[in-house]
Structure formats: structure tokens, C-alpha cells
Amino acid sequence: MSLHATHRDAGQVTVVDLSGRIVLGDGSALLRKTIRELLADQRKLILLNLADVDYIDSSGIGELVSGFTAVKNQSGDLKLLHLTKKVRDLLQITKLYTVFDVFTDESAALRSFT
Amino acid sequence: MSVREGVINAFHYGNEERPDKKIHLAVDLTADKMIIHVLDEGAGFLLSDVPDPLAEENLLSTSGRGIFLMRAFMDEFNVISGRTGGAGNRDVKETARPGECFAEWPRRTRRQAPTGSVRK
Numbered sequence: 001m002s003l004h005a006t007h008r009d010a011g012q013v014t015v016v017d018l019s020g021r022i023v024l025g026d027g028s029a030l031l032r033k034t035i036r037e038l039l040a041d042q043r044k045l046i047l048l049n050l051a052d053v054d055y056i057d058s059s060g061i062g063e064l065v066s067g068f069t070a071v072k073n074q075s076g077d078l079k080l081l082h083l084t085k086k087v088r089d090l091l092q093i094t095k096l097y098t099v100f101d102v103f104t105d106e107s108a109a110l111r112s113f114t
Numbered sequence: 115m116s117v118r119e120g121v122i123n124a125f126h127y128g129n130e131e132r133p134d135k136k137i138h139l140a141v142d143l144t145a146d147k148m149i150i151h152v153l154d155e156g157a158g159f160l161l162s163d164v165p166d167p168l169a170e171e172n173l174l175s176t177s178g179r180g181i182f183l184m185r186a187f188m189d190e191f192n193v194i195s196g197r198t199g200g201a202g203n204r205d206v207k208e209t210a211r212p213g214e215c216f217a218e219w220p221r222r223t224r225r226q227a228p229t230g231s232v233r234k
Binding site: 023024057058059061062065068069090093095096099 | 115118119122126167168173174175176177178179180182183186
């Protein structure tokens with residue numbers, strides 16, 4: 001299953017709903033394109049909803065980090081919502097769980113941007 | 115996860131994404147283990163040259179976690195020499211104990227890894 005991404009506005013925050021696999025190739029490329037387009041549109045507060053992301057490889061993890069630093073470099077913020085167990089485990093063993101702000105509740109995540 | 119990362123490494127770092135180079139994948143199934151071999155046609159590498167992705171200075175690196183993830187999901191992990199000079203990957207899953215695996219990777223012995231192409 002390839003990656004699909006849609007986004008919606010929630011006030012100043014853009015919620016990106018991702019589904020599928022963030023892996024080397026189209027998945028990573030789509031995530032990169034989505035974040036870069038949002039930044040170009042001055043949407044710098046981004047919440048990635050990973051509820052339907054069932055797999056992520058090292059390339060996908062790298063793309064999450066790349067997006068995070070790109071947003072931070074533009075004085076924005078990128079946070080994560082609804083990690084599946086697999087993705088949470090990967091972020092924990094790679095120590096990235098402490099780098100990203102991770103939420104299990106969308107309302108709380110949105111409030112955290114203010 | 116480990117097989118995928120192994121093949122990605124072989125393709126990207128070993129064969130440098132050259133379509134004329136092959137990746138060899140083989141699986142040996144024994145009574146208690148599943149052994150997976152991945153062999154590329156690249157220069158090979160030394161495991162000791164691979165940066166630690168958990169080091170503070172590497173945490174925000176956008177690459178360099180492939181081998182780390184392989185090791186994380188295996189019981190053992192090694193690098194061994196490929197017969198053709200490339201690097202190969204040998205993963206073993208102990209089927210008698212589901213979820214526990216070990217891996218061996220071929221160690222490069224002939225040449226130094228190309229600059230800028232450190233195996234991740």
C-alpha cells in the first residue's frame with residue numbers, strides 16, 4: 001500500500017492525515033513534497049496524523065526527521081499524532097520519541113501549538 | 115524489516131543504485147533457524163565505520179539507521195566478505211523461538227568504502 005496524504009486546516013495548524021507506508025521511494029517522496037508545499041504556503045504549524053501509517057522504514061524515519069528540521073528552520077513546528085505501535089516502537093528505539101512532540105489526542109495536540 | 119533494510123543498503127550504498135549491479139538474496143531454512151543472505155556488488159564496508167545513530171550528534175541525521183534497525187531486530191549481526199568483493203548480508207531467524215533473529219553481514223576486506231558512501 002502506497003502512502004496517501006490529505007491535509008486540513010485547524011486554525012493556524014495544518015493537520016496532515018497520512019495512510020499507508022512511509023518507505024523508500026514514493027512514500028518518502030510524498031511526505032517530503034507535502035511538507036515542502038505546506039512550508040511554501042507559509043503553513044508552518046504542522047501536525048502529522050500517523051494513525052493509518054502501518055509501516056515505516058529507515059528512509060521514512062529519515063524523512064520525518066528531515067521534515068521536522070525543515071519546519072524548525074523556518075521557525076515552525078511539526079508534531080506527531082496517533083502513532084501506531086510499530087511506529088512508536090521504531091521512534092523509541094531510535095531515540096526520536098524524545099525529539100518529536102507526540103500526542104494521542106488531536107485536541108490536545110492542536111492546543112499545544114498555541 | 116531487517117530484510118528490507120538489508121536490500122535497501124545493498125541497493126543504495128553497496129551497488130550505488132547502479133542498475134547493472136545485482137543484489138543476491140537467498141534464504142536457508144533449517145529446523146530452528148531461517149538464514150537470510152543479501153549480497154551486493156559494491157566495495158563492502160566495515161561495521162566499525164558505521165556511525166552510531168543514537169549519538170547526540172547523529173540523532174537528527176536524515177539517514178544512517180538501516181543497519182541499526184537490522185541489529186535491533188536480530189539476535190546477532192555480523193559483516194562478512196562477499197566472494198566477489200562486495201558486501202553480503204546473512205540474517206538468521208530462529209524459528210523455534212519466534213521473533214528472535216540474528217544476522218551476519220559480509221565484511222569488506224579489499225578496499226575502503228568510497229568517500230561519502232558510508233554504509234548506513
